[in-house]
Amino acid sequence: TIPNSVTEIKxxxxxHCSGFTGPLILTDSIIDIDDNAFYFCTSFNSLxxxxxxxxxxxxxxxxxxxxxxxxIIPRSVIDIExxxxxxxxxxxxxxxxxxxxxxxENMLFQGxxxxxxxxxxxxxxxxxxxxxxxxxxxxxxx
Numbered sequence: 001t002i003p004n005s006v007t008e009i010k011x012x013x014x015x016h017c018s019g020f021t022g023p024l025i026l027t028d029s030i031i032d033i034d035d036n037a038f039y040f041c042t043s044f045n046s047l048x049x050x051x052x053x054x055x056x057x058x059x060x061x062x063x064x065x066x067x068x069x070x071x072i073i074p075r076s077v078i079d080i081e082x083x084x085x086x087x088x089x090x091x092x093x094x095x096x097x098x099x100x101x102x103x104x105e106n107m108l109f110q111g112x113x114x115x116x117x118x119x120x121x122x123x124x125x126x127x128x129x130x131x132x133x134x135x136x137x138x139x140x141x142x
Contacts, residue, residue, distance in 0.1 A: 001025045008032040011057070017041045023069075026050045033060050035081070042066050049074055056080040063087045071115075072096040080105060082129070087111040095119055103127040 002009070004027050011034040023046040024038070030050040035057035038044075046069035047061070053074060058081040070093030071085065077098070082105045094117040095109070101122055106129035121128070 002027055002030060004029045006030060009034060009037045011035045011037060012039070013037050014041055015039045018043050020044050023048060024067075026053065028052045031055070033057055035059055036062075038064055040064070045069070047071065050076075052076050054078045056084050058082055058084065059086070060084045061088060065090045068092050070094045070096065071112075073098055073101065075100050077101065079103070080108060083107045083110065085109050085112055089113045091115055093117070097122060097125070099124050101125055103129070105129045107131045 007029055009030060015036055020043045024044040025048045028051045030053055032055045033053060036059045037057065038061050039059055040063045042064060043066050044064065045066055047067050051074045054076055055078060062083060065088055067088060067090045069091065071091050073096060075098040086107050087110065089111055091112055092114040095115045099122040102124055104125060108129065110131055
């Protein structure tokens with residue numbers, strides 16, 4: 001659990017971390033998660049994002065394949081950069097994209113094959129990047 005005094009997680013802060021066996025809980029004080037912050041952290045078993053996070057950087061959670069949970073993007077998120085969740089096949093619940101979201105970036109969920117429910121793309125989305133549908137096409141409910 002990240003303490004409430006932390007508002008930003010800088011680039012590479014937990015890059016290639018291992019040994020954690022519990023959940024990764026990003027408290028509501030966290031507003032910004034920079035590029036590669038949790039790149040290749042394979043041992044966390046679930047992810048809870050801050051309800052106040054506004055920005056998730058490039059390759060932030062790439063290859064974090066230990067998550068066995070839903071992925072719920074909070075309404076506070078303004079942008080998630082390219083490949084932020086790529087190669088995270090462990091998610092085994094639902095993927096929730098808020099109705100405030102406007103863009104789904106290139107390869108955002110590439111290699112995330114474990115989601116179990118239909119993906120609902122909100123009407124607010126005006127742009128879907130390349131190689132996003134290649135991964136989640138079977139989840140789409142049109």
